Amino acid sequence: MKKVMTKKIGISLSLFIWLINTAVFSQHSPEITVAYVHTTELLNVFPEKEQATQQLLTLSDNYKKELLLMQNEYNKKYSDYITYQASLAENIKLRRMQELTELENRMQKFMELAQQDIENQEKGLLQPLKEKIHEAIRAVGIERHYTVIYDLADEGIAFVSPSAIDANPFVKQKLGIR
Numbered sequence: 001m002k003k004v005m006t007k008k009i010g011i012s013l014s015l016f017i018w019l020i021n022t023a024v025f026s027q028h029s030p031e032i033t034v035a036y037v038h039t040t041e042l043l044n045v046f047p048e049k050e051q052a053t054q055q056l057l058t059l060s061d062n063y064k065k066e067l068l069l070m071q072n073e074y075n076k077k078y079s080d081y082i083t084y085q086a087s088l089a090e091n092i093k094l095r096r097m098q099e100l101t102e103l104e105n106r107m108q109k110f111m112e113l114a115q116q117d118i119e120n121q122e123k124g125l126l127q128p129l130k131e132k133i134h135e136a137i138r139a140v141g142i143e144r145h146y147t148v149i150y151d152l153a154d155e156g157i158a159f160v161s162p163s164a165i166d167a168n169p170f171v172k173q174k175l176g177i178r
Contacts, residue, residue: 032147040153042133043126052125059121063114070110074103134158 043049081096088096141149141159149159 033145034148034150035141035144035146036150036152037137037158038152039130039133039137039158043129046129046133048129049126052122052129055125056118056122060118063118067107067110067114070103070107074100074107077103 077096078100081093081100085093137149137158140146141161145161146159147161147164148157150156151158
């Protein structure tokens with residue numbers, strides 16, 4: 001009888017210690033929750049994205065029309081040069097060749113500037129949308145108590161919990177870096 005009683009006390013004591021350890025461990029070690037988003041997909045369903053895309057297409061069309069005018073001017077001058085080159089004096093030939101080269105350079109410069117402008121306009125139009133998405137990801141991460149949210153669009157981390165521990169100082173210390 002004494003053995004049975006001792007055994008019951010031992011089991012109860014073991015169970016009690018296990019419960020205490022589990023409770024203490026769970027308080028000090030929060031649950032790690034990992035989530036993911038796909039920011040490109042989010043951006044594509046943003047209502048303002050369609051308007052931004054339309055503005056960019058209009059800008060691109062305007063540049064294409066202007067480039068077409070320049071190409072037509074070049075083609076006419078080139079055609080005239082080919083047609084009349086045999087009857088032209090050498091100085092006139094050189095001047096017309098120089099004009100053609102200058103037109104080619106202007107068209108090339110125009111295309112570069114147009115591309116830069118379109119890229120800058122795209123950044124200007126889409127950056128506020130990307131910032132809204134980033135803010136929403138951060139808010140969702142905090143509200144839902146996610147530890148980390150990965151972005152499948154760029155394989156980066158889109159959110160890290162404010163309670164996450166920055167391990168850089170420890171790694172620097174391990175590497176002997178100040």
